[in-house]
Structures are given as structure tokens and as C-alpha cells.
Amino acid sequence: MASGTYRQEARELIDTIDDEVANALLKGALDLHVHSGPSTMPRQVDHFQATEEAAAAGMRALLFKDHHYSVAPFIPIMDRVLGHLGVAMYSGLVLNNTVGGLNPFVVDAQLKMGAKLIWMPTAQSANHIRSSHGKTRLASNVKLKPAPGITVIDAYGNLLDEVKEILDLIAGSDAILSSGHLHVSEIWTLFEEAKKRGVKRLLINHPMYGLHFTYDDIAGLADLGALVEQSACLYIDSRFNVFSPQELKEHILAAGVERSSIGSDLGQVDNPTPVEGMRQAIKLCLALGFTEDEVRLMVRDNPARLVGLPVE
Template sequence: MFDVHVHAAPDVLARIGHDDQIGAAYARAGYSGFVLKAHHESTVGRASALSRSSGLDVVGGITLNRAVGGINPAAVLSALSTGGRVVWFPTADAHTQESAGLPRLGDLDERLDRSVLSVPPVLAADSASAENAAFVLDLIAEHDAVLCTGHLSGAECRWLLEQAEARGIDRFLLTHPSYTVPGMEPGEIAELAARGAHVEITAYQLFHQHGMTPARLAAVARAAGSRLVLASDAGQPDSPEPPAALEQLIAALTAEGLDPGWLRDASGDTPRKLVLP
């Protein structure tokens, strides 16, 4: 088993455990490794240290929110050059996050403005930010890293896939596309999966997404087909420990009639091959 999406302390938000505690939980559960994600800082150094101490394949990356300079090629180059494997486009600072009223760093201090991030077609293609996005995409291609779409809109996810195709980026993951943001439907997800996008479903959706059901997640899984990736997106104090969260997601989807062997591949071999070089 290999979890491509987990959160740990220290973090802006409360977490169920620190890096070493989360790593110990995965080791007890027999996982080969996981991807450590944070919304507001690079996790590359933390993941490297934990990998050395735990013997697990712990992978880090960077999320392109305002705390790292937004869609910032310098931050991406630094993260990928020091062993990072994953680049998430904006999450907490995406324009969709603000529109949906979901948590943002600015919630902690009203002195921080509420500016948001986007890519084309929401963002003007001739802007400096669009040029930075293109530079970031070039860096992902050059380092054979994983491009994750973050919390951007469906139209922006489609644009990112087009740009990935043009650059030969094969490691492309739609970040929980059926979550509140971007809120994509199974038909659209199936179309992008047919073009080579991997599709993430998370246990967080099962526990915390308003209106989400196992049946709806099963429909997304069927749309993803062989490109399905299951992840926990856990680490919240009101979620189970991440390995247990992922097991509960697998059990819920199995109860919807999905093949358990396929689901195990989607939480093991498929994500591991997607992330590791």
C-alpha cells in the first residue's frame, strides 16, 4: 500500500500526529510509503528525514499557495532539485477555495488580504502569472515529477492536462476531482482519464464532504477505470489514522460492488508507480 495524500503536524491546521507518528502508523499497517503534503510549505526536507529514519519511501513536494510565492518557479525548482517528486497547483489559495468558503490561511489573521490564484483559462493567458505557470510546467516535465491539479476548477484542470500533453508529462493526477472543489462530474472525469489523467478519490471525501456517498464515489471510480488512485487525505483530528482511513474507503467501495483487487491496486501499485521514479 502507498498513500499519495496525507497531512501531518506541524501544520497551520490541527493534525492527528506529527511526521514520525504518522510514519509509525504506516509502518505498523505494512505500507511501503506515502506522500507527505502541506498546503503552505514544501515537505521535501521533512519527507527526506522521515524516509531515512523510518525506512519507508516517504515522498515530499510543494503546493503552490501564497506562502511559497504562489505559482513560483523558483520554489518549484528548489523543491524538485532537492528530491521533491510532487507539485500541487493552488489549493487553499485557489479562487475556487475562496468562492466555496473553504479554509484559507487568511482565516488566521484578518490583516492578510484575500487575493487568490488561478491559471488559464480563468487567468489571462498573456499575464506574468501565466508565464510562471508555463515555467513551472516545464520544470515538472524536466524533472519527471508528478503534476497534481490542486483545487483549481474543472476548466483549469483541463488546461493543465493540455499543457502536460504538450510537454510529455506522463505523471498527471487530478486531485480529488469529485470533491467540492473542483466538483467535476463522472462524465468529465472519464474523458480526462481516457486522455491519461490519473484520478484521485480520498477517504476525506467519505468522512467530511457534504452530500458525498459511497455510491457517488463508486461512480467516480468506475469513470476513472485503470487510472484510479485511492488516497486517505487524512491527518485531521476528527478522521481515523491515515492507514485506517484508507482501509475504510476501500471497504466502502467494495460494499458498492467494486472489485477489491482493483481497489488494492489503486491504493498500492498504481500510486507507487505514479510517484516514484
């Protein structure tokens, strides 16, 4: 079925839910997957605009992600200017080549500057490069220097020593570890070692998109303690839509509502804004039969626990 058909199906379901119901659930929600700018990629909102829009919707927190730099060192400045809006702001570091790859020294410095989350490689992971076959939705405005694909395991399937060191740094800071765009086989090795080394906060982003997960993998890694985040942009009225509404339900249920969350994964041009994406995702979940309490768990309570905020 074409993505355009999925978008139409999503629109029709979204339109069955009243705005007031969705807006009430948006209050207190967290979006831990915001792609605002500046960036090497086209963005429709910057970090300040994303925060202002979230505040207007009554949201509790945002986490900014860029594939090629960390917003974390700028959070204190943003908090000085926008702190009165009452939106908690976080960021972290994606371990692509553009920030030094699997470099413990960079990770150490970023964690000490307040990074809340360390993502394994995304656009420059070996899995992403293989899976995209030269085509990617992570296109930049500028041509970046070609970069080799990064893997976290050696030729024998063992985790690299530098990755183990990074895991120790994450554990020591009680930060969040995200699997990035690694292959699911790498993620199992990574997360099992992370647990042994004391990493308590594990996050998987869009498991069924480009990471080669099965439903059993989702369930198994959720049982290991990972929070499984579904990207709203892949299911709603977005140009990135590749899944049907029913697949959203199946993907959530594979992990269980108690181990699931929703992030917008938005901020790109010609797409809904992050806040609108979250609103549409809330409506779509309700239309699919999830209760208000279940939606609240996925957009408010579970992500709050992940970043260490008290559940209100």
C-alpha cells in the same frame, strides 16, 4: 440527504467487511494524500507518527501534503530516522501564496531538493475562494494574511507564461503534476499543455468536490492520462463526509478502476487517522462490489506507478 445519513450508510457497509480482508489489502498500499503535521491547521498525527502507523499496517509509501509549506526538504532527515521501517516517504510543494504562488524559482529549488509532486494552488486558488464563499474546511489555527486568489490562466483563457515554465521544470524532473483546487476549465488547459511539454505524471485530487467536474470531465481527463484520486475522507465515517457510498462507486467508475486511486486526505483532528481512513475506504469499496484485485489496483499498483515505484 444529510451528510450524517451518508456516514451512517458508510458505517453499515464498512462493518460488513472483515478486518482481516481489509488489512491484507492494506499491506503494500500507498497513501499519496497525507495531511499530518506540523501545520497551521489542527493535526492529530505528525509526519513521524503517520509513518510509524503506516509501517505497523505494512504500507509501502506515504506522500505528505501541507497547503503552506513543503515537507520535501525534510524527507532525507525523516528517512535517516525512520528508514528502517521500510516505508517510502515523499512530499512536494503546493503553489499557494504562502510559498510564493506560481513562482518557477521556488519550484526549481524544491524539485532539486527532492519534491516528488507539484500541486497547483489549493486553498488560495481563485476557484477555491469563489467556491467556498468565505467558508472553508482548510481553517488554520492561526489567522493567515489574506491572500488573493490564484488562477493559472489569463483573461483570454490562455495559460500564463510562468505556469508554462513550471510545467517545463516538472517535465525535466519527471515529477508529478496535480491540478490542486483549480476549476475544471483551468485543469483542461493546464493538462493539455502539460502533455505537450512532456509531463508524464498527472494527478487529479477529489474531482467531484469543489472543482466543478462532470462525469464526462473525469472520463476525458483520465483518457488524457491523468490518475484520478478519490479522497477517502469524503466517503467514509469522517466528519468530512459529503458523498454517499454509491457516489464513490460512480466517481471511480467514471474514470475506470485502471485510472483511479484512493488517498486518505486525512490527518486532521476529530477524524480517522490516515491509515484507518485507508482501511475504511478499502472496506467500503469491497462492500460496493469492487473485487480485491480492483481494490489492490487502486490502493497499491496505480499509486506506485505514479511515484515511479515498481509494481510488486
